[in-house]
Amino acid sequence: MQVTETLSEELKRAYTVVVPAATLTERSDAKLRDVAGKIRLPGFRPGKAPLSLLKTRFGASVMGEVAEEAAQEAVKSVVADNDLRPALQPKVEVEAFEPDGGDLTLSITVELLPDFGEPDFSEIELDRDVAEVSDETVDEALQRMAEARRDSTPVAVARAATAGDIAVIDFVGKLDGETFEGGTANDFRLDLGAGQFVPGFEDQVIGMAVDETRTIAVTFPEDYGVETLAGKDTTFDVTLKELRAPVVPDLDDAFAESLGADSLDDLKQQIRDRTAEEYRKAGRDKAKRRLLDRLAERFTQAVPEGLVDVEFDGIWSQLMQAKERDMLEDDDKTKSDDELRAEYRAIAERRVRLGLLLAKVGEDNEISVSQEDIGRAVMERTRAFPGQEQLVLSYYRQNPQALEELRPQVFEDKVVDYILERAKVTERTVSVEDLMTPEDEAAETSAADA
Template sequence: MQVTETAADGLKRELKIVVPATDLAGRLETYLNDLKGRVQIRGFRPGKVPMGHLKKLYGKSAMADIVNTVIGESSNKALEERNEKSAMQPQVELADADAEKVLDGGVDLAFAIKYEVLPAFELAPTDEIAIERPVADITDAEVDERLSQIGEGARSYEEKAEDAVAEEGDRLTISYLGKLDGEPFEGGADDKAYLFLGQKRFIPGFEEQLVGAKKGDKKVIEVTFPAEYQAPHLAGKPATFDIEVFEIAAPGELKLDDDWAKTLGMDSLEALKGAVRTQIESQYGFQTRQKVKRQLLDALDKQYSFELPPTLVEQEFDIIWRQVAAEMERSGKTFADEDTTEEKAREEYRKIAERRVRLGLVLSKFGEANKVQVTEQELQRALIERARQFPGQERAVFDYYRKDPNALASLQAPVFEEKVVDFLLASVKVTDKTVSKDELFTEDDELAA
């Protein structure tokens, strides 16, 4: 095999690789000899088929498989000998005319590969990185509030007298039809729906106009959708709703006691409180983890500056931009609404893409240098969690990931990243800082993470 570098520009490389025809012919002969003992052809005894006849029947298709194999093997070997790692699968170029000659035999296999190498950089020390781990205390009041929320979901209601009026806390059974400029709009109607006065589940002003209503009432109420309403065609618009009240029910007594806890499968109210506290601790812990990880990534981002593989950046940018475009379409907003332009937005999101690629390469190198690996058990757990997201289709999900190495790698990548983050957090300075619940749950810019 002969390898010649034909282009080198930054991280971009182009090689010309030539594999002698004799090597291909040798592989073909080995293949046909093996086939000779297995194939059954009418008119010939097993193992007695002439080599020329076999070559005539199977030579071209066999050579096609051999060429594909040789291209992959020789490309990998060329990079290995050059001590380079490709950021992505190299792009192979083989002229159609040359391919036909190679398949016919007797002609060297010559092809070009284009690729981008992973950048070379040294890992910086991490012992000077300092991180504050935000920790929020879980109060008894929060546990009690969560218990009350659970209780509200199981509260019973009793129908009130025919002439009773609707009060705060009552449950109304209503039908409604929403209209814009007198015309019904999509998603603005429901029949025999529950409305709980005081829970503010409807748009502002809707529930308040039903306080004092009676069973059998029919009325029209006027409201205005919030300017930030999720449906862009309704945001900020005045609307009317035709309402009919079918039932008014008063809330039954809610006793948060041992008997109630037992209806939820717990031994006692204290046991239920413990389970609720554990659930809240898990939620707080996850949020703390995200905050700590963000600080670590920010610190690493400041330590490194190196050339990035353009194709990796472009792919990451495309993922981000599709996400941004989908969100803007869903919300009905424009770049002007965000006080920017598309050009400026693209520039900012490209910086985010570059950050993601750079940090991905840094974390990958830390993991490789410190022999961080994803175990089979960890990968299996990730696969199970993924399958759980598709109830009833678990078997199909398992089969999909097991048959597609790239898909399986996509499951492994986030597990690997979290293990590398754990490794790095053990080497940096971490101090706890008590914060409020609101501070803990203040959202960071997700795209920049």
């Protein structure tokens, strides 16, 4: 086998490989002899058919197999002999091949992984935002919990409905004099002043008396989710059947015990601990974003175009779907396709570069993802759906593929934590509002203030 390097550019190598006809013929004949011992041909005992007849009957297909095997061997040989680290499956093209006795000439193109060297992460400096959990925050959370578990009692005196009441109403909505789907309800409980209905509706219920019927005129918002109602003028025939006053439970040990806590102090501590964990995660997420930005500034090596193409195609597909649904970001709506392609191509390149860097750091430092890591990731997902924890757990138990889809993110997070442990990270106390503001929004706010 003769190998000639024809291209050597940064992350791309190309080779011409020639497999001599004699080698191909020798391998083909050996395969044909093996075939002869396994098949029966009319007039010949097994293994006794002449090679010439075998070539006539099976030569073309066997030579095709031999050529394919030779191509695979050529790729392995080129990669091993030149100590290459392919980023993608090498591209193989047949330049010339004559099954009846000619050489097999192949063109092999290989895209390589970039060399990130041995980075010193101790030179990276960044801030990690932290915030204190105030007593006020705990009290507000307690109050929300109490509000979520409030009851109500009938208003004992005859009076008009006021903000803060719970109005039990029947209503029939009409558009152009005709009822419409979803516009009718009985015994509907409306929190007056909560803004849970079409703008202007609650204001007109306020002042009604029990057993009073009133026709209310409202206009649905232009951006209302039901297209047939968006921006339309409608009327509602409303009957107030009952007024109820909300009853919020007292914040005491009994309330805490109803939520599974030992006491009110224990419940407060649980709230404080959960909130502190939310703050820690928010600070860690922002530190991760800052770290990735520092890495993107620091490592500017070229990356394989093939990987960038794959990443960009995925981004572009999602972008075009968003465009079809008129769900593009406002900034993107004003840009041409060429501008969008340039912008998102750069994003794809950044993602590929950072992904390869993190993968290399993980490989070099033997960072792996255990089943315990996956289990912790699942539990973290459950915390995002309060009250539905068992549903989330059941989903992952029944979907092994969903569990595996967590692995890349868990791996990335472990590598990021590894780097953060070695970088110069300074804790910076900030307000809760600043902590919870996404990094991009925070940057825009700072620029605007300046």
